[in-house]
Amino acid sequence: MKKFLVFIMALMTVMTLALVGCDSNGQQSTEQGLDPNAPKSSPFAFQGNVVALEAVIDGYNNDALWQDPNRVEVQFANCEVTIVRRPTAVYLFYKVYDVTPYRFVATGDADEVTKSDSIEFYFDSQLNRANVPSGNCYQVNLGRDGRTRILAGATNSFDKWLALYNFEVREGDFNNGDYDYYYVEAVVPAAQMNMTADNAIGIAFGQVDRVDERNVDLQKYYTWTGIVYKGNFVDPQIPSTYVVLSPVSLISGEPNRLYTYDEYCSLTGKGGKA
Numbered sequence: 001m002k003k004f005l006v007f008i009m010a011l012m013t014v015m016t017l018a019l020v021g022c023d024s025n026g027q028q029s030t031e032q033g034l035d036p037n038a039p040k041s042s043p044f045a046f047q048g049n050v051v052a053l054e055a056v057i058d059g060y061n062n063d064a065l066w067q068d069p070n071r072v073e074v075q076f077a078n079c080e081v082t083i084v085r086r087p088t089a090v091y092l093f094y095k096v097y098d099v100t101p102y103r104f105v106a107t108g109d110a111d112e113v114t115k116s117d118s119i120e121f122y123f124d125s126q127l128n129r130a131n132v133p134s135g136n137c138y139q140v141n142l143g144r145d146g147r148t149r150i151l152a153g154a155t156n157s158f159d160k161w162l163a164l165y166n167f168e169v170r171e172g173d174f175n176n177g178d179y180d181y182y183y184v185e186a187v188v189p190a191a192q193m194n195m196t197a198d199n200a201i202g203i204a205f206g207q208v209d210r211v212d213e214r215n216v217d218l219q220k221y222y223t224w225t226g227i228v229y230k231g232n233f234v235d236p237q238i239p240s241t242y243v244v245l246s247p248v249s250l251i252s253g254e255p256n257r258l259y260t261y262d263e264y265c266s267l268t269g270k271g272g273k274a
């Protein structure tokens with residue numbers, strides 16, 4: 001139903017300048033913008049910004065990557081989520097049950113994603129566990145209709161973020177018996193979030209279910225649900241409540257999973273910053 005192979009949260013003009021490496025005079029300097037040693041003339045000009053994808057981002061989870069032995073599988077709200085950490089990127093796959101395929105459109109602003117059928121994930125990429133969204137915190141909203149909004153932690157809140165990432169949204173198929181579901185496959189390069197290959201991060205989730213087809217900007221027409229993990233509500237606006245995502249299992253012989261921060265500290269002997 002919807003095909004969004006690559007989405008760039010930036011004005012197309014900005015992105016075009018970044019990809020062709022235009023200098024400040026508007027002249028093309030091929031690949032200059034992607035040289036890690038070159039001056040940072042655009043927000044996309046740094047090493048690791050673009051990675052070789054290890055899955056086909058098509059809304060289907062039949063790639064070998066999704067069977068990674070260190071994958072984390074979690075359920076919350078009406079979502080089944082699989083997360084795979086690779087050295088260069090984080091991959092997420094959502095299967096979402098939602099029988100009311102609605103969205104809200106007024107001006108078309110990206111903020112409307114949060115009032116439409118959509119999924120959300122949040123990273124605290126250095127496990128800083130601040131009490132408010134801060135540096136190294138990131139928010140991604142992906143709408144069932146293909147719209148998206150991405151934010152980065154600023155001073156006590158989330159603010160607009162420029163990043164390059166890939167995702168696709170796919171509707172279920174009546175013939176496959178999954179008509180009441182939609183799927184989101186996404187990948188975000190780690191370097192864009194100051195993540196390294198092996199550091200544990202904080203993570204939070206959300207799902208918005210617009211439940212009424214009336215195109216009205218009232219909260220009663222949609223619901224937001226986050227995750228309660230081991231009895232603790234994970235509040236996306238409070239990174240200190242996030243659960244911990246480790247690249248590999250912290251318990252020998254057991255599958256990888258999410259960990260509470262207390263579990264993480266107990267299992268690793270670490271505390272405070274990761």
Ligand SMILES: [Ca+2]
Pocket residue numbers: 055056057058059060061062063185
């Ligand atoms: Ca795929």
Ligand SMILES: [Ca+2]
Pocket residue numbers: 098099100101102117208209210211
């Ligand atoms: Ca809905």
